[in-house]
Amino acid sequence: MLLRACILLAALIPLAPVHAQSTARLTYLEGQVHVIRDTRVLAAAPGLAVAEADMVETAPGAYALLEFPDGLRLGVGAGSRLMLRTLTPRGKDGVRELALLGGWIKAQSTLPAGARDYRVAGPALALQWREASFILQVGASESAAFVETGRLRATAFDARGRAAAPTEVGGGRFIALGSDRSLASRERPGAAFVEAMPRPFRDPLPPLLARFGDRQIDGRNLGEADYAMVAPWLQGPQTWRSGLVARFTPRVRDPAFRQGLIDNLKAHPEWERVLFPERFLPRAQHAPPARP
Structure with missing residues (x-):
């Protein structure tokens, strides 16, 4: 009505x-x-x-x-x-x-x-x-x-x-x-x-x-999205998730958001490279032994 x-x-x-x-x-x-x-x-x-x-x-x-x-x-x-x-x-x-x-x-x-x-x-x-x-x-x-x-x-x-x-x-x-x-x-x-x-x-x-018309109308800013709010998207179909890593990477600085990603890493494994970049560094190459 x-x-x-x-x-x-x-x-x-x-x-x-x-x-x-x-x-x-x-x-x-x-x-x-x-x-x-x-x-x-x-x-x-x-x-x-x-x-x-x-x-x-x-x-x-x-x-x-x-x-x-x-x-x-x-x-x-x-x-x-x-x-x-x-x-x-x-x-x-x-x-x-x-x-x-x-x-x-x-x-x-x-x-x-x-x-x-x-x-x-x-x-x-x-x-x-x-x-x-x-x-x-x-x-x-x-x-x-x-x-x-x-x-x-x-x-x-x-x-x-x-x-x-x-x-x-x-x-x-x-x-x-x-x-x-x-x-x-x-x-x-x-x-x-x-x-x-x-x-x-x-x-x-x-x-x-x-x-x-052409009026500009703003929504009230409620702050940054927490992990629980965007988790359904981050854990959604893989083809949808590709653009979300770069988008929400700045939120990793928030300890609670980061912990949410870590706790659910199996649901979105593409975040491992963001959370633990050291795991993806090339292995140190050892110099060949010197000849006698």
Whole structure:
């Protein structure tokens, strides 16, 4: 009900010119939402701009709406962890990639001609699309998605990260990835999926981005991220972790953060070189014995 009221309110507020929008923003918030930028934690505020590599985290009972200047709207349900991995495509076939470590999102988009695809990847399931509206749930061992309209390509990954052949999924179809990493498809989601789905996902996501114009809105700095807050990412899929070592290396100076890395080193062995560089020094070369 609160979201519907927000839509009506938006219709009464003078809108800034659409051409003024050049940044993705969090345009609507309920509850506690944090953004991890570099190594800092920000308390999100409506209108806060987000950038590549930002991590958006919603607390239990929270909800966030994220809007992009190309028209993509992304609802983020409670208890979700989302990273904006690549917003600037690289290479001829580059896509803009989001990583959903866990939780719920609803995506709604009609991308302009020439825009690159989006891809949202979970640990075991990735969806790629241009024009679609869908709801995705990523759980600890299972994932599921319902395509409301449009089409997308779904790709499952095995335990070693190897991709299966993509599956085309059209509007009205529901797909589920079980603990055995097999992908099943059927018409319409089951009752359990619908019951667990965040309530704001039952309605279309409202366009609120133009309300903020070019205003600069800052999030309150809550300090540096501790190990517990970023551990799920540092221990996530290996392909996601490569850029996180350099990003969070400055936090090794904090004794508690360092100890967290050491205690969980088996979950992210790439940190051993940072924590114990002496182990990787070349062995001293001994001079050959002198001739008599």
